[in-house]
Amino acid sequence: MKRNDCIDVTKGFAVILVVLGHVIQYGANNYFDFSSHIIFKLIYSFHMPLFMFLSGYTSYYSFRNTKNTRLYFVKKRVISLLLPFLIWGIITSLFVCFKDIIIRHTLSTFIERIRDLFLYPANGLWFLWVLFFINVIHLIINSLEEKNGMISYVIVFIIVMIIPFGSYFGIDTIKWMLPFYFVGYFTNKYNDYISEKVKFIRIISICLLPVAIFLVIKNNYLCLINKELVVENKLFYSVNLGLRYIIAFVWIIVIFSITNLLKKNICYIKLANLGLYSLDIYVIQVFFVKMIGKISFWGDNIIIFNLLFVPLMTILITTICYIISNKLIRKNKFFTLLLLGNR
Structure with missing residues (x-):
């Protein structure tokens, strides 16, 4: 291909x-x-969602390849995503804890950092960690889709979105990134249909871009990495979250459109x-x-x-x-x- x-x-x-x-x-x-x-x-406000969108877009080719077994798929993702996540986490921790290991002859700080790497993946190369679990979620949906069709996406998506634990194990980031991944996947899967509407989508996104830029410049909270804003007003949180998605998608569409026209x-x-x-x-x-x-x-x-x-x-x-x-x-x-x- x-x-x-x-x-x-x-x-x-x-x-x-x-x-x-x-x-x-x-x-x-x-x-x-x-x-x-x-x-x-x-x-x-958009660069990592853009990466996740692209990951979803390219994942279409992996799931279209029926020759690969589910076990092979998971094994490949462990090697390509979790292994670098762990190795670079170990390398970084060794640099940070160098004095403790060499001079103080203790591994306690190093062990704590490795533990925290899994507990709080944002301390490391979190994108690899998040993409691995989103790929696993997609594999589960793909298995259910054979019998239940598109409803499988809706059911699993809802289940994932109501999982608690917040920032532990990167669950909040997984939930935040999941829509970008699947929009990328479906953009590729239904490319023929979307290409008929692409001109309209581009015009809408270009018109919304100045508004998106203005909102981000004027409001710091729209570009925060942590998706769990601690606010008392639930309506404010919901509106803010919705704006974050709209702004990110506007940028993704504009950039993706520009690169296709270059x-x-x-x-x-x-x-x-x-x-x-x-x-x-x-x-x-x-x-x-x-x-x-x-x-x-x-x-x-x-x-x-x-x-x-x-x-x-x-x-x-x-x-x-x-x-x-x-x-x-x-x-x-x-x-x-x-x-x-x-x-």
Whole structure:
């Protein structure tokens, strides 16, 4: 099956946004409130939902392949998603707990971090964890669909949405991301029907985009990562949650539409190539963005920070991560399996 270049271009763009957002977050280094940074707020209102939408879109090909058994599907997802989640979590924890292990000769802090990695996946590469369990949910639905049809999606979706535990085991994030995944899946599955309506959908989304941008800029709560806002007013929470979904979907439709309309030029090709390494860059960039907090040559000058530091660091970190993956990790089958889930 031929790769969809538009998907790779969108992934390439999305992973640049991931790095850019982290550069702003860690680069602010207490000089600025990164959560009120306009670009940061805009990025965090849609970039990970965009990734989940793309994951759902591409998952259609996996579920269409009837040759794969359910056991094979789960095994493959454990290797490609949970293994990198765990390995990078261990590597990060070893760096953080280095002094305790070497000097104090204790593993207690390290063990606590590994425990918390599973209890609170947001402490690690949470997207891999969330995508694994959404894939498992999809597999369950797929099994039920053979006898019960589309009603299986509705039943399982409702069950998942009423599961308690909040932030434990990333359940709140799984519930938040689930709609983006399935909208991506059904977009691909019913592509022929949607393509007839695509012009209308694009026009509506483009018209709503300025409103979405305005709402995000004016309201910090619309781009918060934590989906369980602690508010007394349930109506406010429901409206806010609904707005978050609408804003994210508006961005997804606009970006997805733009990439489908782009002409193939050098920028298009570079982004498509970067998209092939999107999850590689996602897992590697964490180490570099956390280091940049120690660099503070701009002091409290927001202009230098925005116009010089942020773009330069985003380009530099993205390039370094790409080179590390392409020239080092992917050259070795063992490292590719361990660090990238055999991608």
